[in-house]
Amino acid sequence: MSQTPDRPQPQPGLLKIAPYVQGRAHAVPGVEPVKISANESPLGASPRAIAAYRAVAEKLEIYPEGSSRILREALGEVHGLDPERIVCGAGSDDILHLLAQSYLGEGDEAVMSRFGFSVYPIVTRGASAEIVMAPETDYRADVEALLAAVTEKTRMVFLANPNNPTGTYLGAGELDRLHKGLRPDILFVLDSAYAEYVTAPDYEVGIGLVNRAENVVMVRTFSKMGLAALRIGWMYGPPHVVNTVNRIRGPFNVGVPAQVAGAEAARDTGFTAELKNYNACWRDWLTRSLSSNRLRVVPSQANFVMVLFPDARQAADAFQALLERGLIVREIHGYGIPNGLRISIGTEAAMRGVVEVLKDFGAAGARD
Numbered sequence: 001m002s003q004t005p006d007r008p009q010p011q012p013g014l015l016k017i018a019p020y021v022q023g024r025a026h027a028v029p030g031v032e033p034v035k036i037s038a039n040e041s042p043l044g045a046s047p048r049a050i051a052a053y054r055a056v057a058e059k060l061e062i063y064p065e066g067s068s069r070i071l072r073e074a075l076g077e078v079h080g081l082d083p084e085r086i087v088c089g090a091g092s093d094d095i096l097h098l099l100a101q102s103y104l105g106e107g108d109e110a111v112m113s114r115f116g117f118s119v120y121p122i123v124t125r126g127a128s129a130e131i132v133m134a135p136e137t138d139y140r141a142d143v144e145a146l147l148a149a150v151t152e153k154t155r156m157v158f159l160a161n162p163n164n165p166t167g168t169y170l171g172a173g174e175l176d177r178l179h180k181g182l183r184p185d186i187l188f189v190l191d192s193a194y195a196e197y198v199t200a201p202d203y204e205v206g207i208g209l210v211n212r213a214e215n216v217v218m219v220r221t222f223s224k225m226g227l228a229a230l231r232i233g234w235m236y237g238p239p240h241v242v243n244t245v246n247r248i249r250g251p252f253n254v255g256v257p258a259q260v261a262g263a264e265a266a267r268d269t270g271f272t273a274e275l276k277n278y279n280a281c282w283r284d285w286l287t288r289s290l291s292s293n294r295l296r297v298v299p300s301q302a303n304f305v306m307v308l309f310p311d312a313r314q315a316a317d318a319f320q321a322l323l324e325r326g327l328i329v330r331e332i333h334g335y336g337i338p339n340g341l342r343i344s345i346g347t348e349a350a351m352r353g354v355v356e357v358l359k360d361f362g363a364a365g366a367r368d
């Protein structure tokens with residue numbers, strides 16, 4: 001005796017999605033805000049990308065070329081990839097949604113690690129599938145736990161490497177072990193959003209893995225490299241996955257300004273190297289300067305660090321103290337880490353400001 005609902009009903013699972021909460025963008029009144037909450041570039045964008053963006057401003061009436069060909073060709077050139085195996089999107093969010101829509105449905109499961117990127121549950125539930133969280137070991141994805149979370153319903157495994165918000169990563173050997181443990185019908189989505197910032201010698205971005213498997217996709221973004229405003233993401237995958245995703249992709253999903261600026265940014269490897277060096281230097285400095293008996297900075301391979309406080313109250317107090325200095329960082333209780341703050345690597349002034357404010361929180365008994 002099913003009754004007709006009195007209004008349109010969303011697909012099952014959608015209302016289980018906790019809406020994404022963006023980091024704060026303004027400080028307290030009267031204080032100049034410095035945003036170190038969204039892992040944006042402290043050096044701006046590639047000047048070549050900005051010039052390319054400006055150059056298309058007079059032709060906004062024209063549709064883009066739908067497959068983002070010029071952007072795919074630039075990426076192919078820079079990374080040594082076949083452009084035919086690249087799909088571009090409006091941010092990697094777009095790509096993640098397309099993958100979920102293509103390979104997940106009601107009754108399916110996707111596996112991620114406990115403190116993995118918060119967009120994975122959104123795209124999974126958006127496809128009416130269930131998200132399964134595997135426990136981590138000390139804020140690091142755990143290969144055995146991920147494999148143990150796989151059931152016969154599993155269709156996808158998400159891994160951000162390095163991960164946001166923890167900054168931790170799995171080395172090439174562990175990545176390989178994880179992939180080898182997955183059935184061939186499970187799509188392994190390797191999100192290398194922070195690849196450009198990794199300095200660890202045993203890091204594997206995922207290209208090799210994609211090349212030797214039929215069930216791996218590498219997802220990348222320009223957002224952390226100075227082009228967050230433009231929304232550009234891309235994936236590199238096996239031809240059969242590329243073919244599938246292209247069928248449901250919005251036919252004009254990347255705008256002209258994003259395509260031309262992205263292509264220039266990709267080719268501006270000098271700027272990419274500069275960002276990487278700057279980040280590595282200040283990431284090291286911030287990690288050393290904040291580590292103390294009471295503050296733990298989890299070693300990061302990304303362009304942010306996660307700082308752990310003795311308890312949630314102290315993290316909240318630190319957030320507030322930073323805010324009063326105009327320094328906006330990211331609270332991560334939404335991720336289930338109420339005693340942590342995520343701090344993006346910012347300008348030198350911002351980094352020195354953070355250390356000045358937080359050193360009091362490191363002093364024994366300072367807040368008791």
Ligand SMILES: *Cc1c(COP(=O)(O)O)cnc(C)c1O
Nearest residue numbers: 091092093117160164193221223
């Ligand atoms: C920031 C981030 C992205 C990028 O998202 P965009 O939609 O491209 O801005 C993807 N994955 C992870 C893990 C991230 O932290």
